[in-house]
Amino acid sequence: MTILENAIVPRYEVNQYAEKKSEYCLIIPIINEGQRILIELDKAMNSNIHKLCDIIICDGGSTDESTNQEVMISHGVNTLLVKRDVGKQGAQLRMGFYWALQRGYKGIVTIDGNNKDSIEDVPSFIKKLEEGYDFIQGSRFIQGGKAINTPLSRYIAVRCIHAPMISLTAKKKFTDTTNNFRAYSRNYLLDKRVNPFRNVFMTYELLAYLSVRADQLGYKTCEIPVARVYPKHEKTPTKISPLKGNFELIKILFNNAAGKYKE
Template identity: 25%
Template sequence: MDFMKTLIFFATYNEAGNVAALIEQIAERAPAADIVVVDDNSPDGTADAIRKLGRNNVTVLVRKGKLGLGTAHLLAFCYAVANGYEALVTMDADGSHDPQHLPALMEKLDSGYDFVIGSRYMKGGACDYDGYRLRVSQAANVAARLLLSVKLTEFTTSYRIFKVEKLRSLDFGALLVGGYSFFLTTVVEAARRGWRLAEVPIHFRERGYGTSKIPPFEIFRGVANLMRLAVVKVFGGKPSWEAFSPQPCGVCGTGYSVVNAAQGRMCVFCGDGR
């Protein structure tokens, strides 16, 4: 398969015990892809663990502290656009997203879709969660499907692949939402723009080294955001289209990281709002 110039991204915070194995597995499944890691200054030496691998196709962007998962993904969007990539894969660093699914995601995108999600809940998918966590996750995705009228089974995982040319049509400022609500919001913004959406089945595994970083209040914030998005989907109308162009930050000097939003400008690398 003659595939696109591909970038694979994951965010890290205290993932030193996972990253080496993950990068090796990615290299086996997608040897031609580049990798960019956004690390929020992990005190366990995650960034150093990546650098010690000595891989020329791996870039580590170390931010000054914990600036949020959504802004880490937006930084990857900006990086992909600024560096001329054609496809962007996003995934978790904790071992829950198995690189064995990368070829299926890439092939699905290459078959004519704009945005493909790895789904635990479609036919052929699997999830290692059990008990309360499984029920909450299933309920969240069923509620999203019903309220948003988007025919997907998975809205909340970050295991995804995008055509970068389509990313440029998004309102990056609208994606400046807290925590895991970013993933729901991205689906809604894509659906409103008429993107061709698809899913492939994945096996969502228990994380490896480390502990979950999902705060307890995230469920409540997610419910509130889902209600807001349902209103936007129904009453928001057709979004305006203005191609995203990478903008430099005058504070940290990053050449592609400033996002414009209703509340003002924000650099998704350093967090500066000027």
């Protein structure tokens, strides 16, 4: 039995607007991102990202009308997957990874759908996949990266807690480990020792786990520079609550370090 045959994924519906056109896809998990995802997709179209890779929206159940068919097609989306089950980001990513791997993509790039990240940098991730890297982490904190209007609390949490913990667990230095702007090879995601298709990955566990498992297993990994821009005079776009959400992230880090997510 293969990983995909044994995969545990949430129930979801498929809205396919075009055939597979590329060897790579860009997965964007969203829920009620409104104008933010539409602006992000406009930026992608202006940079011809939709011609370089297939854009797959993984919707957690939006109710803001941003994902209606006409809007998706006009913004260059290849396929919209809509989760009809429990779970948050981890469940959305499992849904997207499963569908993409079944479709035969060689590699998957992921990015948040809240228009904070430099989606125009997607070609750099695909280049690294072509060079044989299996896990590529985008970072605003390395040379060439840009961290703009980063809230102080976020900066301290990433630089002083999250990144050091992930680096210690992976036994390799990473600098921007909460960043979902990253890429994975097909071989990495299909490794039986990795197996991302499990119900333990419901929220942010999968991001932490996949950040460290590649180096633990000897896969080729790297960081590349990206930009992350927080709005200057607006509420920070995030799905993580200040107290409960951050406590859960810390708990996930310790579970990850203890190997509790290993297959």
